[in-house]
Amino acid sequence: MNFLIMNIPLNIVSTVHDWIYSIMPETAASITVMVLIAVAYLALFAVAGLYLVLLERKVAAWFQLRLGPNRVGPLGLFQTIADALKLVSKELTSNDRIDKFLYNLAPYFVIVSTLIGISVFPFSKQFQAFDINIGLFFLIAVSSIGVIGILVGGWASNNKFALIGAMRSGLQTISYELSVGLSILTMVLLTGTLQLSEIVEVQRTGGWLILQGHIPAIIAFCIFMIAGTAETNRAPFDLVEAESELGAGFHTEYSGMKFAYFFLAEFINMFIIASIAVVLFFGGWLSPFGITDGITWFPEVLWFLIKVLVIIFLMMWFRWTFPRLRVDQLLTLEWKYLLPLNLANLMIMAIIIWMNWTI
Amino acid sequence: MTDQEIKNKIKTEEYFVNMGPQHPAAHGVLRLLLTIDGEIIKNVEPDLGYIHRSIEKMCERDSYQQIVHLTDRMDYLSSNINNEAVCLAVEKALEIEVSDRVKVIRTIVSELTRIASHCLWWGVMGMDLGALTTYFYAFRDRELINDIFEETCGARLTMNYNAPGGLMYDIHPNFVKRTKDFIKHFKTKIPEYDRLLTGNVIFQKRTKGVGILTKEDAISYGVSGPVARGSGFASDVRKHHPYSAYDRVDFKEVLLTEGDTFARYQVRIMELWESISIIEQLIDNIPEGSVKEPTKAVIKLPKGEYYQRVEAARGELGVYINSTGAKNPYRVKFRSPGFSNLSVLNHIAKGSKIADLVATMASFDFVIPDIDR
Amino acid sequence: MSYFSDIYNGIKTLITGMKVTGGYFIHARKGSLTQQYPDNRETLKMFDRFRGEVVMPHDENNQHRCTGCQSCEIACPNGSIEIIWDRAVDPETGKKKKKIDKHIYHLSMCTMCGLCIEACPTDAIVWAQNYENSVYDRSYLTKTLNQPGSTVIAGVED
Amino acid sequence: MKNEDLQNIINGLGENLEFTTEATEFLNVTVPKEQLHTICSQLKSNPELKFDYAFCISGMDWGKELGVIYHLHSTEFKHEITVKVTTEDRENPILDSVHDIWQTAEFHELEIYDFFGIKFNNHPKLRRLFLTPDWEGYPLRKDYVDEANMIIK
Secondary structure: OHHHHHHHHHHHHHHHHHHHHHHHHHHHHHHHHHHHHHHHHHHHHHHHHHHHHHHHHHHHHHHOOOOOOOOOOOOOHHHHHHHHHHHHHHOOOOOOOOHHHHHHHHHHHHOOOHHHHHHOOOOOOOOOOOOOOOHHHHHHHHHHHHHHHHHHHHHHHHHHHHHHHHHHHHHHHHHHHHHHHHHHHHHHHOOOOOHHHHHHHHHHHHOHHHHHHHHHHHHHHHHHHHHHHOOOOHHHOOOOOOHHHOOOOOHHOOOHHHHHHHHHHHHHHHHHHHHHHHHHOOOOOHHHHHHHOOOOOOOOOHHHHHHHHHHHHHHHHHHHOOOOOOOHHHHHHHHHHHHHHHHHHHHHHHHHHHHHOOO | OOHHHHHHHHOOOOEEEEEEOOOOHHOOOOEEEEEEOEEEEEEEEEEEEOOOOHHHHHHOOOOOOHHHHHOOOHHHHHHHHHHHHHHHHHHHHOOOOOOOHHHHHHHHHHHHHHHHHHHHHHHHHHHHHHOOOOOOOOHHHHHHHHHHHHHOOOOOOOOOOOEEEHHHHOOOOOHHHHHHHHHHHHHHHHHHHHHHHHHHHHHHHHHHEEEEEHHHHHHOOOOOEEEEEEOEEEOOOHOOOOOOOOOOHOOOOOOHHHHHHHHHHHHHHHHHHHHHHHHHHHHOOOOOOOOOOOOOOOOOOOOOEEEEEEOOOOOEEEEEEEEEEOOOOOEEEEHHHHHHHHHHHHHHOOOOHHHHHHHHHHHHHHOOOHOOO | HHHHHHHHHHHHHHHHHHHHHHHHHOOOOHHHOOOOOOOOOOOOOOOOOOEEEEEEOOOOOOEEEEOOHHHHHHHHHOOOOOEEEEEEEEOOOEEEOOOEEEEEEEEOOOOOOOOHHHHOOOOOOOEEEEOOOOOOOHHEEEOOOOOOOOOOOOOOOO | OOOOHHHHHOOOOOOOOOOEEEOOEEEEEEEEOOHHHHHHHHHHOOOOOOOOEEEEEEEEEEEEEEEEEEEEEEEOOOEEEEEEEEEEOOOOOEEOOOOOOOHHHHHHHHHHHHHHOOEEEEOOOOOOOOOOOOOOOOOOOOOOOOOOOHHHO
């Protein structure tokens, strides 16, 4: 009886899994199991996204001498659920000159690409949907699909401010995709594999990757955090929906559920960037220095969530402190500062690995 | 392929965007017709009148006390200073000599209004550039000043505290204590403003070298206030045409020469320190005396024209009264600082990006009712 | 060279900025300034000079000090005070005298400038400190300040 | 610089200028309509005068004739004068624009055109700044009547 708490859901999953395989032919069963997992993940992460929004509003309030939402439900916990219900019931307004098909397609691009991205994360030993061996590569590929949705959405809503916002987001994501990929690459040199569960295994013995890789890993982590916040159009790089310049940027013309997709996708993207950072730098679901390995009943998922929340708090801290960058400064930061640093860092890490001076 | 060939191959078309009356960076109902080529602004043409109440026409049917209450609604962030302008004009016309107590209180109250206005400007400038928390810290300090005013004259924004011939009420017993507490609190907060925004590298990159206004342009466009002093044009009315108790207070006129958005920002931050030192010099020894000189119920200014200028938070506010001896003035003209400052915007913003235009407008600190009157 | 130094200074300024907001985050519990309005209605008290609304105080036997001299109506810039008065014979002196019938006050048009209270010779109207003046129908905003059946306090001369 | 010396210098700039200093603080110069532009440019360019800061330009309706009042200030010598110019014809009043001398005049002249109807020739883009383009009548004129918005007490 090793994981008491973690075991109960796994027993259910395996019993359901065997029951489906018993009553259906092979292929149909695997499809239904995948669909069931997908629905479970969708529900879980929709609610997780909502509570991330609430966390953001609460943290913002504490930064700004306020209390944050505390009226709906005990301590304001149902606030974002109420928001979601409101958004669902809102009328889907749009002007008559939109490009109907693309206008409706855009939100699905964004939300689907983020939800695909979640399936690959190892939340704990068993709790992982797909453990494919090119995990990280798949993640980077999926996260760049999201920007197509923003571009299409901005262009299709036939609004000048939305068009400017969309062009800016295309610009921003393409250039910051580079540093995200490169900083991940420096860490993959250490781990040797792209499979996420393998990466966590590597960190079980030699300690967290950020400790194993010492200085180059820390530089890679900083660059990853900067590029990650830029990737999700947040904080100092939120030129896409710059409130004071473009009003609401690319989702000006969206309302109701379509707007909710864009809004939720932004928060789940933030969750994805934080989870990549946790898996790659802070040892996924491993407890720090193995203090709770022995205790069997302690669920490892908690460690994963604590680390993710710490990273998310850091990203929120960025958002509520820094002013916004201008478009050309955004590009000079990427191409003149982050990229050279990243390449140099990659070289140093490669030399260290090649001469295997592992400290 | 030379640059020129590339340029005419890529045919970029200028299009026209409406930074319209309802826009977060407009601080009121100012509509700017921008002709943009991509992100570069080609031409900025303001279209005003969305909050025009024709105050000058109303003044022609109101008595002089009633005109004072109208000026609150012009530049609502420096309402006390506007009231003082009209009262000084009327007192100059009637040759009333106000008591020392009134002069000192008027100066203290004007400086408090200036600090409150600069606080709101600082918060909103941070918000316009994306740092949303500055807004809340600025309003925390502004609330303290609003409480001081609410306790003394009952209103927070449109005070109507001055009346021709002096003040409407005497200051509240604990006005002095509250002001001293505020000064002590605010002295610790301005360094925090600097740490949060002034030093920030992103903020400096967004404001340094943006929207440069040369001194000749400032003079020729009739710009006044912190915007002019940011480009080296010494136009501080408190220094050059002292009124109330400004002649007995020594303060430095803040002058910088770069003339970009960062210079205008620094001018206002230094002005906060100057205002604090003015208040500190006056708050301890407010002389005793009558608060209101007796004036006739119906004030009739002798025939002639009077011009009184005052340093409002945004620049030089001038009141030109042309009276023919009747009980209401023949013609009143308010020289509003925002109106001439706005005329420079097109000259400065040409060729900059939308984000620069928003930063420049934030540093100009427009209040639209002051422009529209 | 300057490449690394301006990266270093940049990060240093960013960190100081974060320290400021971080400081507020740490003692956020007692630092919040917002008032929980509907809950703290009993404890929320306005300053005594707060300009809430113009009212006419009546003493215990339903008497007020307004003689209907209309100086407040003249002083008001927005015409938000209307006085309806009628002639009455003063019992002692036998002369004809103005008597206030209705003192109508349009709160909707009042800009809280205080000129009427300044101009009133007999201090009949004063500021009230209530701040909840929103109503469901515009007609509630037109109030008659003198209660029905109230008379002027004897010996009040304008 | 005292008003008298100002008066002598300015007198040399053009003919039949009237000077008054009673009932006003600054030296008043009433300039005939035709010489407005020449005198104003000399006021600015004259080395002894150097009036380069036009801080207040206001339109005026004196009952019979319309006019514009320029308050000028010299940033170098710190002296001020008021220049007045009037035009009798109320149907189609036209004055010269001084926006090339003081850039601030461009916006102030738009305001005067909007409220007094005085047209300024060679003004870059004469348009109604405050009121809607289809607004008839000029509100700040004394003979402007508008029952809807004007409450005569």
